[in-house]
Each structure stands twice: as structure tokens, then as C-alpha cells.
Amino acid sequence: MKILNIVGARPNFMKVAPLHRAFQQYPQIQSKIVHTGQHYDAKMSDVFFNQLELPKPDYFLGIGGGSHAQQTARIMLEFEQVVETEKPDVILVVGDVTSTIACALVAVKMHIPVVHVEAGLRSGDRRMPEEINRILTDSISDHLFVTEQAGLDNLKREGVNDQKVHFVGNVMIDSLVHYRKKAAELNTVGQMGLEPKSYVVMTMHRPANVDAEGGLQSIVQIVEDTAVYKTVLFPIHPRTENNLKRFELWERLTAIPNLRLLEPQGYLEFLNLMENAAIIVTDSGGIQEETTYLQVPCLTFRDSTERPVTVEVGTNQLLADLNSVTVHEKVLEILDGKAKQGQIPQLWDGQAAGRIAAFINETYQEPA
Template structure:
């Protein structure tokens, strides 16, 4: 059974790595990796492949960046040739990036079954392109692998049959569990000269936060005020860095005392920084999940989250891009040590459960009780 695992942007790598390892342990499966090249930074892609112990991609499409329409179209055109040439038995797509939607559409039109990992997640905000990608992919996928109960609830509300839904857990946590000890051996915390359990860690890249000057100025104020009270480590997304330059705020940013401004980091280094931070300020989806497992306070600067289990666990909180409010909450939650009941199946064995489903292909399956 030939399976094409699609990766496009860096978060996909952490999800595909444990699944590829699990598939390779079974003679029945021939697991292939297709890298669409959606992510702009090939050097960072190489770092992630090496750190996550992934083999070099069997296929690299090199589509590059562009508008959503351009990128999706280029992935579809290139991936169609791959599917026609390799004749896979299954295409696995993960997450909610443009490559996810594009490859799911191509496979479906060529009558190849599609499995969607992280199915059913919904923010309720269709202004987010990721939300559109999730909705469409889930409508056409044959296997819907769910990370949390809300995913099951959404899919059922949308009329999806239970025999397509599989509550398996979270592949991101599989990678975290597998590499946690290795991440602890990195020297990133010492190299930055920060003290474990005292500093704040930030990531920020969502268009709603950084694609307009008002948002970037609010972000700068947040950075200044947090860094005035504690060390702040900020691995900066190129999109965000470009906006600071565009709005003429780069010099103000780089002059902030107490700020450790970095480029994109490898997976192991960032995992270490998350685990030893006092608080994480982000607008990322996956980081909300990882901080929940690590029991690190997380402040998510968004109006909605597609991962409500992180809110229910008590480790994550949604906040507006309001400097006074964000800094106040950083001050309040940084000293805390939230003890979270881990979400169901976030145990490092999600990949094995997915393989079990695929091994039982053709048999009726039911969703475990909530």
C-alpha cells in the first residue's frame, strides 16, 4: 500500500515525522514523503528534516511562495503529475495550509482516497484562510483523524458519517514526546543568557496581527513593556520582520533592552525554549497544544481558537492585541505553574493508532465514546 505523506510548511513536518516512522515499521506500507516546497525557507526545511530524523523527500515540488490562489494552483498542477506517476493507494494531508487543500483536491479528483490529520478543528472565523482549507478538506477526505473532542462534534454537526471519523490523538505530541529528551540537550537557553522559568517566549505571524501598522505598533508596545520586566525571547517570523521594516519600526524593535531577537529556530531549540519559559505569547495554533502538554502558561493573541481543548485544560487564554491587557496577564500568569489534565490520547501513540486504522481498512470503525 503506497502512501504519499504531504508536507508543505514547517508545522507539517512535526506531524508527518512520527506517522512516517510508524508506517515504515510495517511491511504492508510503502510510505513516501512529498514536500511541496510551500515554505519559503529551504534552509529551515533542511533543519527540520534533519532534526526530526526524516529521510529526504521522495518528491520535492518547489512551489515557493505567492498569493493563496497562486500557491494552491501551483501545488495542484505539480502534485497531479506525482499522483498520476506514482499511483498511490492513499494520500495523507495534515493541518490546514494551502498544500493540505491543494493535494486533497487533486487526489480526490483522481479517485485516490484522502486521509486528513487534524480533522474537525474549527475557529469559526472564515477570514482565516486556514479555516477555509480545513472546511473543504474535511468535506472531501475519506479518513478524518481527530485530535480532540471538538473535532468530532464539529464533523457530526456538519453531517459527516461516524464511520469516517477516528479519534486518534495528536501527532504533534508524538513528536514532542519523542524528541523532548533530545531537546533538553540543546544549549539554546544558556546561549541566550536567560534563566529557566523566568523569561517570556513570543511568536507572532498571523496577518490579522501583523499585516497592518496599527497591529505592528501594538505588538511593539507589548514587546517593550514585557521586556522592561523580564527577558523576552522572540524568534521572528520573516513575515513579521518584513512588516516592521515596511512600517519603519525596525530600529525601535532592535533597540529594545531585554529583547533577544532571533531568526526562525530549529524544532529542538524551540521546544527547549517552550519547556523552560515562564509564559508563551503567541498567535500560533500548534504552540497552544504544545504548551498545554508541557503545562506552560500560554497567552494567544486571537479572538478565536480552533483548539478549545487548550482553553478547557486551563493552560491557554485568548486575548486581544491590547498592550495593557497582554502585559497585565503576562505579569499575572508567569509565576503560575498550571497543572493540566492531558487531553485524551495526547500520549505519544497517535501514529500507532492511525496505522491501526489503516491496517483495518475496509472494516467498520466507530468513534470512541467522548
């Protein structure tokens, strides 16, 4: 049995790594990796493949940037050739990036079964391209592997056949569990001369937050207010940096005492920084899950989340807008020992990839 696993953007690496490792337990499964290159930074990509012990991708499509339509079209054209060459039995897609829907479309049109890992998540906001990718991928996939109860509820509401839906847990957490000790041994926090809980981590990259001057002014104000109490570590996204410079806010940001601007971090380095942070302020999807598992307070700048379990059960709090006054109040509350208490969600136990691999092995095994 031959499986093609699709990676396209940074979060996909952490999801495919445990799956590829789980498939190695079955000698009859040939697991191959296709990297579309949708997001590609040579340095960061190498770091991820090395740190997550992934083999060099069997195919690198080199798609690069462009509009959503351009990326989707280029991925489909290139991936179709891969499918024609490899003739896989199953195509596995993860998450909600452009590569996910593009490769799923190619597979379905070529009559190859598609399985979607991290299915059923919905933010309710169709202005987000990821939301469209999630809905479309789920509607054309043969089997849907779900991370939380909300995913089951969403798919049932959308009329998806129960036999296609499988509650297995969260492969992103599999990677965290597997590499947590290795990340601790790196001791990125100590290397930076910091003590655990002496700093706040901030990440901001979503267009809704960083493409307008008002949003960026609020981000700078939040850093100024927070840095009074704790060191602020800000691994800065290229989009955010470019826009800060465009709106002439870069000098104001870089002048803040107690702020450390960082290059984008490797997976292990960032995991160590997250685990030891006093608070994380973010607009990321995956960080909401990781902080919930690590039991670290998380303030998320979104008016909705496709991962409601992080709010209902975990340590995550949604802040609907970039209101610096509200953030200041929340930060002080948490630093005063009044952080929201969370629990680890059901089946977030580091074994999700094993459940998925066992199901795929049983379901798609060729008859003797």
C-alpha cells in the same frame, strides 16, 4: 500498499514525522513523502528533515510563494503528475495549509482515498484561509483523524458519517514526546546564557496582527512592557520584520533593553525554549497545543481558536485583541504565581501516529 504523505509548511514536518515512523512498523506499507515547497527555506527545511529524522522527500515540487489561488493551482498541476507516476493506494494530508486542500482535491478527482490527520478543527472564522482549507478537506476526505472532542462535535454537527471519524489523539504531541529528551540535551537555553523561567518567548506572524501599523505598535509596546520583568526572546518571522521596517518601528523595537531578536529556530531548539519559558505570547496554532502539553502559560492573540481544548483543559488563554494594557496585566498575574492551571488532554500520549498507522494498515490492506 503505497501511501503518499504531503508536507507543505513548517508545522507539517512535525506531524508527518511520527506517521512516517509508524508506517515503518508495517513491512507491507511503502510510505513516501511529497514536499510541495509551499513554504521553503533551504536552511530551515534541512534542519527539520535532519532533526525529525525524515528521509529526503521522494518528491520536491518547488512551488514557492504567490497568492492562495496561484499556490493551489501550481500544487495541483505538479501533484497530479506525481499521482500519475506513483499510483498510490492512499494519500495522507495533515493540518490546514494550502498544500492540504490542493493535494486532497487532486486525489479525490483521481479516485484515490484521502485521509486527513488533524480533522474537525474549526475556529468559526471564515476570513482565515486555514478555516476554509479545513472545512473543504474534511468534506472530501474518506477518513478523518481527530485530535480532540471539539473535532468530533464539529463533524457531527456538519453531518459527517460517524464511521469516517476516528478520535486518535494528536500527532504534533507525538513529535514533542519523542524529541523532548533530545531537545533538553541540546540545552539551547543554557547556550544562550539563560536560566529556566527567566524569559518570555514571543512569536507573531498572522496577517491580522502584523500587517497593520496599529497591531505592530501594540506588539512593540508589549515587548517594552514585558522586558522590564523578563528577557524577551522573539524569533522573528520575515513578514513581521518586513512590516516593522515598513512602518518605521524596527528601530524602536531593536532599542528595547532585555530583548533578544532570534532567527527562526529549529524544532529542537524551539522546543527547549518553550519548555523552559515563564510565559509564551503568540498567535500560532500549534504552539497552543505544545504549551498545553508542556504546562507552560500561553497568551494567544486570537479572538477564536480552532483548538478549544487548549483553553478548556490546557494552559492557553485567548486575548481577542492586541491590547498592551491587558497583556501587561496578564503577564504580571502569571509572574505573581497566578497562572492558569491546565491538564494534558485525552489521548495526547505520544501514540496517535501508531493508532492511525494501525487503522490504515487494516482498512486499506489488499485482500490476500
